[in-house]
Amino acid sequence: MSEMNFNDAVMTTRLDAVVNWGRKNSLWPMPFGVACCAIEFMSMMASKYDLSRFGAEAMRFSPRQSDMMLVLGTITNKMAPVLRTIYAQMAEPKWVISVGVCASSGGMYRTYSTLQGIDRVIPVDVYVPGCPPRPESMIYGVMKLQEKIEKESLSMRKDHIERFYESLDRQEALQAAKGLTGQQAIREMMFDAADRGVGTIF
Amino acid sequence: MIIEHIDTQLPGTVTDRHAFRGDQTIVVAKDSFLPLVDLLYREGFQLLVDITAVDWPEREQRFDVVYHWLNLASQERLRVKVPVADGEAMLSLTGRFKTADWFEREVFDMFGVRFEGHPNLKRLLTWDDFPGHPLRKDFPLDGGDAFCMEGCTAPYNNGERG
Amino acid sequence: MAHPASPFLSVLILLLIAGVTALIILVLSGKVLPLLKPNNPKAAKLRVYECGVPIQQDGARHKYTVRFYLTAMLFILFDVEAAFLFPWAVNFKHALWTFGAMLSFMATLLVGFIYAWGKGAFEWER
Numbered sequence: 001m002s003e004m005n006f007n008d009a010v011m012t013t014r015l016d017a018v019v020n021w022g023r024k025n026s027l028w029p030m031p032f033g034v035a036c037c038a039i040e041f042m043s044m045m046a047s048k049y050d051l052s053r054f055g056a057e058a059m060r061f062s063p064r065q066s067d068m069m070l071v072l073g074t075i076t077n078k079m080a081p082v083l084r085t086i087y088a089q090m091a092e093p094k095w096v097i098s099v100g101v102c103a104s105s106g107g108m109y110r111t112y113s114t115l116q117g118i119d120r121v122i123p124v125d126v127y128v129p130g131c132p133p134r135p136e137s138m139i140y141g142v143m144k145l146q147e148k149i150e151k152e153s154l155s156m157r158k159d160h161i162e163r164f165y166e167s168l169d170r171q172e173a174l175q176a177a178k179g180l181t182g183q184q185a186i187r188e189m190m191f192d193a194a195d196r197g198v199g200t201i202f
Numbered sequence: 203m204i205i206e207h208i209d210t211q212l213p214g215t216v217t218d219r220h221a222f223r224g225d226q227t228i229v230v231a232k233d234s235f236l237p238l239v240d241l242l243y244r245e246g247f248q249l250l251v252d253i254t255a256v257d258w259p260e261r262e263q264r265f266d267v268v269y270h271w272l273n274l275a276s277q278e279r280l281r282v283k284v285p286v287a288d289g290e291a292m293l294s295l296t297g298r299f300k301t302a303d304w305f306e307r308e309v310f311d312m313f314g315v316r317f318e319g320h321p322n323l324k325r326l327l328t329w330d331d332f333p334g335h336p337l338r339k340d341f342p343l344d345g346g347d348a349f350c351m352e353g354c355t356a357p358y359n360n361g362e363r364g
Numbered sequence: 365m366a367h368p369a370s371p372f373l374s375v376l377i378l379l380l381i382a383g384v385t386a387l388i389i390l391v392l393s394g395k396v397l398p399l400l401k402p403n404n405p406k407a408a409k410l411r412v413y414e415c416g417v418p419i420q421q422d423g424a425r426h427k428y429t430v431r432f433y434l435t436a437m438l439f440i441l442f443d444v445e446a447a448f449l450f451p452w453a454v455n456f457k458h459a460l461w462t463f464g465a466m467l468s469f470m471a472t473l474l475v476g477f478i479y480a481w482g483k484g485a486f487e488w489e490r
Contacts, residue, residue: 019400064413082416088408089416112336112345113327154400165406184329 016153023067023093024149025055027142030066032086035073037100037132044135054142063090068145070138074102075115081171081182087122088168092161095125095149097141100132107131120200121186123160160202167202204245204273204280211241227281229266235284236293243298247271247280250295253305255286255313259339263287265315269295286315294319312337434485445473 029051031041044051045059060066063086075083087096098118101107104127106116118124125148128141167189174185189201205228208216215238218229230238251270258264263285271280286292294317295302306317307326314335317323325332334341367373412419452466480486 015400062413085408085411085416088406089411089413091409092402092404110344112341112343116344158402161404165408168408181329 017150019154020150020152024146027054027056027068027095027145027149028058028060028066029056030060030063030069030086030090031072032069032083033072034075034079035100035102037072037103037130040132040135040138041070041072041099044138049135049139051139051142054139054146056142063087066090067094068142069094069096070099071096071103071118072099074107074109075118076113077115077187078113078183080115080118080121080186083118084121084164084168084171084182084186088165092158094161095145096122097126097128097138097145098124099128099130099138099141101129102131104129120190121202123164123202163202171201203276204242204247204278207245208238208241212237225281226279227283229283229285232284232286232290232292235282238282239295239298242271242280242282246273246275247278249274250299250301250305251279253295253302253309255309255315255337257313257337257339261285263290265313267292267309267315288314291316291318293317296320311335314338431488438480438485441476442473445470 031038033041043049045056056068058066063069067090069087069090071083087094096118098104102109102114103118104124106114108131110116115121119127126141126145128138130137133141171182171185171189174180174188175182178185180188186201193199193201205216205219205226208228212234215230215234216228217231220227249272251272252268253270254268256266256268258266265286265288266283267286269282269284271282273279284292292306292315294306296306296317296319303321304326306320307323309315310317310320310323311325311327311332312335324330328336336345412423414420448469449466452462456462
């Protein structure tokens with residue numbers, strides 16, 4: 001935070017700093033809990049490790065009422081369109097923490113049915129490795145996200161979110177044109193992206 | 203117990219057997235499978251616990267379709283393996299065991315073994331047009347995933363994977 | 365000084381504070397905060413929420429029978445009638461005119477009651 005103390009009587013800060021301070025200290029998590037990492041999340045929210053002292057008291061399971069999505073667990077290829085829809089329905093400002101190795105890279109599941117990392121289908125801000133990560137690791141991940149938020153500015157362009165919505169439109173167009181399910185459309189988009197040498201579909 | 207019974211009632215059916223720490227396994231040929239199932243059902247092995255398969259690609263009869271039965275009265279379990287070649291159809295047990303329906307669909311989906319007499323032999327876990335059979339040994343581990351870790355950039359973060 | 369309206373002075377102060385607070389909130393959320401918050405409306409964001417899956421039905425609003433409305437309406441009418449009966453009963457002084465007035469009031473409502481009865485509004489199963 002950029003502050004100037006006039007004899008400790010007056011404190012001035014930039015608007016960005018104030019807004020970011022507010023945002024980073026009131027991150028309401030939306031737990032996208034699908035597997036074992038969700039148990040560690042429960043442990044983190046409980047009294048011993050207590051994420052609510054970071055302002056994350058209000059754990060909302062609705063994308064419309066939260067600003068930080070924690071993807072907790074293995075995302076299969078069939079679940080990928082659901083994850084994208086939920087991320088699309090979150091209101092900005094929004095951030096994603098990919099908790100655990102299954103969400104970050106597919107984890108120990110290198111198979112045809114597991115999405116090899118959610119950053120192939122959604123933009124991710126912080127990755128927390130572990131199988132499952134200890135609650136302290138997850139708290140460290142949230143703290144890293146707070147540091148990232150501090151450095152943002154109000155006029156910062158969030159291109160990755162724009163590109164995500166474009167890719168969602170493309171996915172739906174593909175589904176409508178060829179009569180595919182979400183999983184099949186995403187699979188085709190992934191192969192297209194791989195042909196271009198790009199690691200994500202957005 | 204049951205294996206001796208099979209030997210006396212249907213001699214020559216059991217081509218191979220082994221036991222390990224209380225497990226009993228017998229290998230039978232496809233031709234003698236149905237009479238064996240009738241015998242097992244009469245003897246009380248009325249709970250079909252599982253049907254699955256194993257792929258041995260070097261063998262001529264590539265697949266081993268594996269059945270597990272439980273005798274609820276005597277608490278005895280039996281594993282029956284039936285070697286089947288690629289393209290050869292196995293006999294369906296859906297007439298007698300309702301659970302065989304989805305088990306056989308799963309084996310068809312994962313290995314490609316067809317079951318004669320099955321009322322609805324469609325894929326179960328993958329979608330209808332899925333290319334290939336995932337649990338065969340020659341199916342790529344990640345399903346033909348074209349991504350690799352080197353050479354692919356993340357377009358945001360200015361291309362850094364950081 | 366004893367201002368004739370002094371019991372109500374505190375109410376006026378409360379009214380002013382409430383009004384000013386409401387105004388401040390309105391101005392803040394209407395003019396100031398939109399400068400600070402991101403504004404990115406997208407069609408996908410505004411869709412109906414159904415746990416990420418495509419919507420399985422065409423809306424949460426569905427038709428229901430008019431019997432519920434009828435029951436509620438009749439209840440209100442006769443309940444208000446009873447509510448009028450209570451203060452009258454408390455102040456009743458055994459005069460024929462008073463009694464007659466209440467009787468005519470109830471007779472008016474009785475006509476409506478017989479009409480509703482005849483029309484079958486009291487039957488749940490039609």
